[in-house]
Each structure stands twice: as structure tokens, then as C-alpha cells.
Amino acid sequence: MKHRIIVLGAGYTGAAAAGRLARRLHRDDVAITLVNADPDFVERVRLHQLAVGRELRPRPLDAMLAGTGVELRTARVTGVDADRRTVAVTDTAGDVRELEYDTLVYALGSGWNDQGVPGAAEYACEIASRPGALRLRERLAGLSAGQPVVVVGGGLTGLEAATEIAEARPDLAVSLATEGGLGDRLSDKGRAHLRKVFDGLGITVHEHTAVTAVEADRVTTADGEAIPAAVTVWTTGFAVHPVARATALETTATGQIVVDTTMRSVSHPDVYAVGDAAMATGPGGKPLRMSCASGTPTAWQAADAIAARLTGGKLPKIPIRYFNQCISLGRREGLIQYVTADDRATGAALTGRLAAVYKELVCKGAAWGVANPTLGLPVRRRRVAREAARTGPALRTSA
Numbered sequence: 001m002k003h004r005i006i007v008l009g010a011g012y013t014g015a016a017a018a019g020r021l022a023r024r025l026h027r028d029d030v031a032i033t034l035v036n037a038d039p040d041f042v043e044r045v046r047l048h049q050l051a052v053g054r055e056l057r058p059r060p061l062d063a064m065l066a067g068t069g070v071e072l073r074t075a076r077v078t079g080v081d082a083d084r085r086t087v088a089v090t091d092t093a094g095d096v097r098e099l100e101y102d103t104l105v106y107a108l109g110s111g112w113n114d115q116g117v118p119g120a121a122e123y124a125c126e127i128a129s130r131p132g133a134l135r136l137r138e139r140l141a142g143l144s145a146g147q148p149v150v151v152v153g154g155g156l157t158g159l160e161a162a163t164e165i166a167e168a169r170p171d172l173a174v175s176l177a178t179e180g181g182l183g184d185r186l187s188d189k190g191r192a193h194l195r196k197v198f199d200g201l202g203i204t205v206h207e208h209t210a211v212t213a214v215e216a217d218r219v220t221t222a223d224g225e226a227i228p229a230a231v232t233v234w235t236t237g238f239a240v241h242p243v244a245r246a247t248a249l250e251t252t253a254t255g256q257i258v259v260d261t262t263m264r265s266v267s268h269p270d271v272y273a274v275g276d277a278a279m280a281t282g283p284g285g286k287p288l289r290m291s292c293a294s295g296t297p298t299a300w301q302a303a304d305a306i307a308a309r310l311t312g313g314k315l316p317k318i319p320i321r322y323f324n325q326c327i328s329l330g331r332r333e334g335l336i337q338y339v340t341a342d343d344r345a346t347g348a349a350l351t352g353r354l355a356a357v358y359k360e361l362v363c364k365g366a367a368w369g370v371a372n373p374t375l376g377l378p379v380r381r382r383r384v385a386r387e388a389a390r391t392g393p394a395l396r397t398s399a
Helices: 012-024 044-051 130-141 156-168 188-201 292-311 352-371 386-391
Strands: 003-008 030-036 071-081 086-091 096-100 103-106 110-112 148-152 173-177 204-206 211-215 218-221 226-228 231-234 238-240 271-273 324-328 334-339 345-351
Touching: 003 012, 012 030, 012 103, 012 292, 012 352, 044 130, 044 156, 044 352, 071 096, 103 292, 130 231, 148 156, 148 226, 156 173, 156 188, 156 231, 156 324, 188 334, 188 345, 271 292, 292 352, 324 352, 334 352, 345 352
Parallel strands: 003 030, 003 103, 030 071, 103 271, 148 173, 148 231, 173 204
Antiparallel strands: 071 086, 086 096, 110 238, 211 218, 218 226, 324 334, 334 345
């Protein structure tokens, strides 16, 4: 009887986890199913490029997973019963099915977060999903010269969106509204370069400005100021997929699944959560931020831990840490901010064209890593222990 592993979500983390498991475990012993609502892999880190009209390379998941032994099931996840170990899905024909698992890897990720601000859901555009980026693309294409675009949110996504739009459409009046200072988590060198790029692109910055309402043609700030906006782009953070919160899994108030250092649920040992869906901690006990930088390592950690528990191997003990923050500032400029293990900016930063090339290589490497989850290194597919195959990875009494 094969050990049934189901991976929910085929973003960077889910696809990487599925592929890594397939390359760690013998095909005669496991059946790995990857469930995703879309048949294609979406390069989320490039969605700001898609939004301004640039075409992205098609990446069909079946082609990326060819030869791995992973079964791709195109369906939308509607529920998880963690006690019965089942997943409810709705396929492309609208049929509802129930899938049984022995081990579940939950990688449904996150979407945009309107923060409950009045009008944001109705009038603002988001770039946390491919449909959202395409809607923004259509809205931008319909704007005439001089019309205002306001990007709300001064995090990395907001910085990338504002610069990408301003570079692609220099005829528009692009501005950024941020609750803090521009690049206030960067080093002095990083902030100076960011301001130089923003000034060069003609982007107006509204610092220490909280947006409290969004309308069709403006945003309103906490001090009552109305900033004209033919299009508002909302980038104030992410909200996790809602399925986990409706389960018996232990989650945080925001719906993230609480996991240990191997990405295993603290309440249900046959469930692992990776990427944005997991409440995992890094150096100093600080929660890992929602990002590709922490998501992919959590996928590797979970896959290696599952393989180790099923085969009797050693559990991974490599700590997840940060090295840098990679920010594209249009196609010709970039900023690589080097950080400490717990994600605090150091004085070192790479800027300019070289930084843009660096970021492009990171984006290409992230997509390559999905199709090559063991980084191209030789692997040995290990056999699953007979007891584990019969009872499930729960190995409920193991470490």
C-alpha cells in the first residue's frame, strides 16, 4: 500500500515541496498528488511586470513536473478535515471530490489584504494574484496621459509596483502612500538609492500617510487629505488562504498554521504547512515574514523532514535565515539590501544596474528551483519503512 502524500497549492513552496519529495522517496512506496486551481505555475514575484503589459513565459505545471512521478490535479481546495485526513476539492468540471491522505502539505499561500479599509475591496487593484495583475493591466492600459495612479503601501511589493508602473508609463502621475518613511527598513545607502530612483522616475511620495478610505477617483488619508487616483494599487500586506482557519488545525488569529521547526503542525502531526500558510519562527524566535525568501526554505525543510520520518533518516536541522532583500526598481534599476539572519538591514547594499541583474537572476533561479527542487544535485530515492507506509507519516510518537 503506497503512502499517500497530498500537497495543496503549487506556488513556489508547494511545487518545490512536491518535487523534492518525489526526488527523496521511492516511487513504489509513495503516491504524491499536487492540487492546484490553475494548470500553470505563476511567477508571483513578477506580477508587477505582468501588470504593466510585459508578457511572462508560460510555465505549465505538467511540463515542469514531467518525469517526477508527481500527479497534478487541477482543482480548487474547498475544505480540509484534519481529523479524518481528507481534502475536499472542486474540479474544473464543477464536481466535488474527497481525497484521502496519509501526509498533507498545506501550501495554499496568501492573497492581498485590504485591511478592512472602506472601499479598498471595491475600488483598489491588487497584484498578489495573476487575475489581479491582469485586471490592473487592463485598468492601466485605459488611462490617458497625466492621470494619477496611487500605490498604497511602502513594503517591497509597493516599491516594486510604483517603480515598474512609473518606468513603463512615464506619462502617468504615479505616487506612493506609505504609513512610514520611504524605505525606512533599509540601510542609509539603500534609502538614498531608493529616493534617487523615485526622484528620477518622477514618483511623488506621501510619507507617514495612512490611507483610511478608497473611492473610484481618490484615496482619503487619516488627516482628511484627498489624493486623486484614477487607479489605486493596494499593497499593504497579505492575508492567508481561509481554509486552514475552518479546520481543527491549530492556527494563529490570522489563520496561519502553527508549526514546529520541521514545519509540522503542532496539533496534527500528519500535516505540514509551508510558506505564507505557516507560522514558523526564524533566528531569535522571530516569525518568518511572508516572502519567497522564507517560503522556499520552509518547503525544503518540510519535504526533508517528511522523507526522514518515513525512511528512518535524520531530521533536517538547518536553521532558516535571511541573507538579503531583493528589490526590482523597474527593469534597469534594483536594490539588494543585505540583512542579518533575523532580517535586519546591515550597512551593505548593492544598487543600480548590477542589482537589477542580480534580482533577475534570483527570479529565474526561483522558477528553476521549482522544476529542480534538489538544486540539480544527485539524489537517492529512499524506501519508506514498512510500518510508516501502513500507519501514515503521522509516526505520531516520533520526534
